[in-house]
């Protein structure tokens with residue numbers, strides 16, 4: 001009916017604390033347990049030590065992050 005399949009990858013939640021994208025209630029990165037559904041933009045950080053945007057977002061570990069969390 002109204003439910004779509006196939007593009008469920010976009011249903012991730014962002015961690016309010018570190019912006020890491022995951023699908024659970026607890027962030028696997030910082031274990032803060034503050035998932036946010038309202039986030040914008042998505043970025044995969046490969047080398048945080050060499051990434052300006054990673055520094056801006058205070059990201060220190062490789063992974064997929066939301067750019068903006070509201």
Ligand SMILES: [Zn+2]
Nearest residue numbers: 015018027030
């Ligand atoms: Zn987190």
